[in-house]
Amino acid sequence: xxxxxxxxxxxxxxxxxxxxxxxxxxxxxxxxxxxxxxxxxxxxxxxxxxxxxxxxxxxxxxxxxxxxxxxxxxxxxxxxxxxxxxxxxxxxxxxxxxxxxxxxxxxxxxxxxxxxxxxxxxxxxxxxxxxxxxxxxxxxxxxxxxxxxxxxxxxxxxxxxxxxxxxxxxxxxxxxxxxxxxxxxxxxxxxxxxxxxxxxxxxxxxxxxxxxxxxxxxxxxxxxxxxxxxxxxxxxxxxxxxxxxxxxxxxxxxxxxxxxxxxxxxxxxxxxxxxxxxxxxxxxxxxxxxxxxxxxxxxxxxxxxxxxxxxxxxxxxxxxxxxxxxxxxxxxxxxxxxxxxxxxxxxxxxxxxx
Ligand code: ATP
Ligand code: FE
Numbered sequence: 001x002x003x004x005x006x007x008x009x010x011x012x013x014x015x016x017x018x019x020x021x022x023x024x025x026x027x028x029x030x031x032x033x034x035x036x037x038x039x040x041x042x043x044x045x046x047x048x049x050x051x052x053x054x055x056x057x058x059x060x061x062x063x064x065x066x067x068x069x070x071x072x073x074x075x076x077x078x079x080x081x082x083x084x085x086x087x088x089x090x091x092x093x094x095x096x097x098x099x100x101x102x103x104x105x106x107x108x109x110x111x112x113x114x115x116x117x118x119x120x121x122x123x124x125x126x127x128x129x130x131x132x133x134x135x136x137x138x139x140x141x142x143x144x145x146x147x148x149x150x151x152x153x154x155x156x157x158x159x160x161x162x163x164x165x166x167x168x169x170x171x172x173x174x175x176x177x178x179x180x181x182x183x184x185x186x187x188x189x190x191x192x193x194x195x196x197x198x199x200x201x202x203x204x205x206x207x208x209x210x211x212x213x214x215x216x217x218x219x220x221x222x223x224x225x226x227x228x229x230x231x232x233x234x235x236x237x238x239x240x241x242x243x244x245x246x247x248x249x250x251x252x253x254x255x256x257x258x259x260x261x262x263x264x265x266x267x268x269x270x271x272x273x274x275x276x277x278x279x280x281x282x283x284x285x286x287x288x289x290x291x292x293x294x295x296x297x298x299x300x301x302x303x304x305x306x307x308x309x310x311x312x313x314x315x316x317x318x319x320x321x322x323x324x325x326x327x328x329x330x331x332x333x334x335x336x337x338x339x340x341x342x343x344x345x346x347x348x349x350x351x352x353x354x
Contacts, residue, residue, distance in 0.1 A: 001076045001324060002027070004100070005317025006061065008053040008093035009085025009113045010139070011035070011044045014313035015060040017068035017075070018123070020321045025123060028067035029307070029314040032056050050088025057096045064313070075106055077329070079320020082110035083337030090336040098332060109320040110334045114342040116315035118146050121275035123318040124304040128271050132264040132299070134257055134290065137278030137310070138164030138179075143208050143260040144342065145267070146275075149322035154343040155260050156208030163249050164280045166212040170219055170245050174238045184242045185283055191236075191243030196222050198248040200255075208260040215248055246285055254289040261297045272299035279310045 007014040016029040034052050038044050065072060080097035083090050094110070101108040117140075118133045130147045142157030161169075164181060171180030176187060198218050201211040219241060226237055257274065265272060274294040280286060281303055294301035308314060323329070 001321050002070070002074065003077045003079050003109070003317040003320045003324070004061065004064065004072070004075045005111075005313040005315070005320060006057070006078070006080040006093045006097050007113070007116070007311060007313040007316045008057060008089045009081045009083065010089065010311055011038060011049050012311045013053050013056040013060050014311065014316075015057070015064035016313035016317050017064050017070060018314050018317035018321065020325070025318075026314045027070065028064045029312055030060050030064045030067065031312055032060055044086070046086045046088055049086055050092055053089045053092040057092060061096070061100070072100065072104055075104075077107040077109055077320060077324055079109040079111050079317050079323075081113045081116065081316050082330075082334055083112065083340040085113055085338065087336060087338040090338070094334060094336045098334070102332070107324065107329045108331065108334060109323050109328070110330045111316045111319045111323065112340050112342055113316075114140065114340075115150075115152065116319045117277040118144055118152060118342065119149065119319045119322055120277050120304050120308050120315045121302045122322070123315065124308060125302050127273055127275065127302055130264070130267060130269055131273040131275050131302070132261060134253070134260070134274065134276045134281075135278050136163055136253065136276065136280040136286075138162060138168065138280075140278060141210060141212070143257070145264055149319065149326055150328060152342050154341075155263055156210070156256070158210045158212060159202075160211050160213040161216070162280075163212055163253070164278070166215055166245075166249065167280065169216045170242065173216070173220055173223055174233065174241060176238070176242075179279075181279060181283060184246060185285070187239045187242035188246040188285070191239030191241070193240075193243035193247040195240040196244035198244050200248055200252050203252060203255055206259075208256045208263070210252055210256050212249065212252075215245060219245055246283070250283075250285050250289045253286055254293050257290055257293050258297070261293065261299060265297060265299075272297065273302055274299045275302040275304075277304065277309050279306075281309050282306045
């Protein structure tokens with residue numbers, strides 16, 4: 001099977017060609033970012049994103065096919081993100097995919113964006129089900145037991161902000177460049193994590209739910225106190241705050257992962273594994289802590305390369321391949337869904353297969 005994948009649910013327009021077997025499996029992966037378009041607004045503007053997706057999708061698809069050296073007619077299907085995400089962008093992608101499917105007669109496969117992230121470790125590694133996935137990005141933070149291409153069990157997740165968002169807000173509060181993750185990590189490397197004591201929310205409660213919004217409030221308080229006391233922030237202060245913040249996030253994620261792993265290990269998996277996806281998985285302190293927790297639990301630690309951890313279409317094509325392999329295809333009634341929880345209990349569209 002060789003599929004074309006299309007992704008346009010947030011601020012990246014992406015297309016990719018991926019095959020089920022062979023080395024490499026990814027024949028091409030094109031990602032066109034929109035950072036420059038939204039830069040001056042301090043966030044993604046849905047209307048601007050939707051228009052940019054509509055404008056870029058055709059070129060993006062042609063580019064992906066060109067780079068793979070294949071024609072559309074040589075595909076076995078077209079996979080597209082059908083949600084969740086900004087509805088204008090998702091609609092642009094679904095319309096594009098439907099047009100291509102109608103013109104060629106190829107099967108159309110609607111993919112949940114989160115399933116794309118959650119199945120990525122099977123694209124890059126030889127990873128059997130079930131595995132534990134920590135999806136940790138700018139918009140999401142949750143633990144999933146991945147039991148099959150359409151079987152996901154959510155264990156717990158953030159009840160407010162996602163860690164990526166917290167990194168971005170921290171950078172904004174301290175006047176560091178966006179995206180905040182890399183700049184906070186760089187500053188933290190020079191700082192003393194013990195100088196400021198930030199909270200570890202929800203650690204005192206059982207389960208694997210998390211909270212990150214209080215961290216930002218605590219940081220704001222420390223910053224304002226310093227500014228009031230000394231008239232501004234020195235580089236040293238910024239570094240120490242970043243280091244303290246990063247340590248707090250790392251410790252919360254590590255402890256909650258320990259609990260989620262314990263729950264997952266009750267299933268007695270033959271090859272226990274902890275996999276991560278999402279942009280925050282790029283953080284070296286978080287990565288090292290998760291690796292250590294996995295080792296402690298006797299589980300393998302799988303972290304796909306960063307380009308496949310953040311939004312891309314190769315993961316969508318791959319999830320489409322896995323769905324096709326178990327007979328899950330869609331037709332022209334495929335709908336774009338702004339919300340689409342990735343859990344069998346609440347997502348009947350995902351719960352069909354066995
Ligand atoms: P989603 O995919 O959930 O809709 P998104 O597109 O914002 O959200 P990603 O592209 O997966 O998420 O990741 C981007 C986020 O990852 C940003 O919030 C960014 O700050 C964060 N990030 C990137 N590198 C690092 C790092 N080294 N440390 C911490 N966070 C990081
Ligand atoms: Fe994403």
